[in-house]
Amino acid sequence: MIMGILIMIKNESNTMPELPEVETMRRGILAIEGAKVTAAEKVRCQRKPIAISPNMSTIRRRMVGKKVKQVGRIGKRVVIQMENEDRLLFEPRMTGLVLVADPPSQEHVRFRLEFSRGEKEVLYWDRRGLGMIYLLNDQQYQQRFSLENLGPDALDVNGELLKNIFGKSKRAVKVALLDQKKVAGIGNLYASEILHVAAIHPAKRCDRITLKQWNLIAETTIRILQEAIVHEGSTLSDGTYRNTLNDPGGYQNMHRVYDKQGEFCPICMDTPITRIVQAQRSTFFCKSCQKRG
DNA sequence: CATATGTCCTGAGAGC
DNA sequence: TGCTCTCAGGACATAT
Numbered sequence A: 001m002i003m004g005i006l007i008m009i010k011n012e013s014n015t016m017p018e019l020p021e022v023e024t025m026r027r028g029i030l031a032i033e034g035a036k037v038t039a040a041e042k043v044r045c046q047r048k049p050i051a052i053s054p055n056m057s058t059i060r061r062r063m064v065g066k067k068v069k070q071v072g073r074i075g076k077r078v079v080i081q082m083e084n085e086d087r088l089l090f091e092p093r094m095t096g097l098v099l100v101a102d103p104p105s106q107e108h109v110r111f112r113l114e115f116s117r118g119e120k121e122v123l124y125w126d127r128r129g130l131g132m133i134y135l136l137n138d139q140q141y142q143q144r145f146s147l148e149n150l151g152p153d154a155l156d157v158n159g160e161l162l163k164n165i166f167g168k169s170k171r172a173v174k175v176a177l178l179d180q181k182k183v184a185g186i187g188n189l190y191a192s193e194i195l196h197v198a199a200i201h202p203a204k205r206c207d208r209i210t211l212k213q214w215n216l217i218a219e220t221t222i223r224i225l226q227e228a229i230v231h232e233g234s235t236l237s238d239g240t241y242r243n244t245l246n247d248p249g250g251y252q253n254m255h256r257v258y259d260k261q262g263e264f265c266p267i268c269m270d271t272p273i274t275r276i277v278q279a280q281r282s283t284f285f286c287k288s289c290q291k292r293g
Numbered sequence B: 001c002a003t004a005t006g007t008c009c010t011g012a013g014a015g016c
Numbered sequence C: 001t002g003c004t005c006t007c008a009g010g011a012c013a014t015a016t
Helices: A019-028 A056-063 A138-144 A159-166 A173-177 A188-198 A211-230
Strands: A037-042 A051-053 A068-074 A077-082 A087-091 A096-099 A109-115 A122-126 A132-136 A274-278 A281-285
Touching (some): A019 A068, A019 A211, A037 A056, A056 A132, A087 A096, A173 A188, A188 A281
Antiparallel strands (some): A087 A132, A274 A281
16 A cells, blocks of 8 residues: 655755744743842854943943842833843844753853852854844933834734734735834744734734734734744744743744645635745745635 | 845755 | 864844
């Protein structure tokens, strides 16, 4: 007997820390709140150094001996807020990780922070090195992340807000949702997942979306991102993304469309997932469940 | 103002 | 087998 085997040809997918992954990083280092920074070190490695600003002697002068007041998140960045209102930001971009456990590889460790009270050291690891680390004073922080530079957090949206932000735009909704100046935290993976659950075609122009549909997009955005946070984010086939304990996330097992071209849509169970390219990025959707109308 | 495009970087996989 | 090429998509600088 001959069994037919269908082999799916898939591209390897890189992980892009988006809101749920960065929120998972934040939660993973909450224990440093109240602890004192005892050392900050830029780790020398063979790779091209990542961007760290200002220079390390300034970072040490402003951080060592100071207490961490709060660990927060702004969009896709982890924010370590010091007692003097200085904030150290980890911006992981494509492959950055914040870790308290042994890293996936020593060679890509870029930065370390040590703490009092016996807290574990915090590492910043980055395979491709596109991420950034930077320290801002209160005024610099407020200016850089003012509403004109970064939109409201994706967990805080509602339909009316989305209609106000996007309602006159001619852009495709999927492309628009990735614009961090408009809404902060949604990336390429969750944009496809959100629009699939909301049953909106990714190429639909923003100015043709009704308030009712924006309501649905807003509710779905919050629900999906919160679910993904519960599952500690998505670790894709390349395995790059890890939580702070260097364990993979779990939300990839709940993806409906992302990186699933050719597989049947889990909603209609009938139509294969389609992959298209919008603004040089992959979009995945179901032609049956997500009509242009 | 809004929107589009090129760039940074590494490693995996395809194809020859 | 080993080389070259392409691609993945974060944020931002620059162009239109």
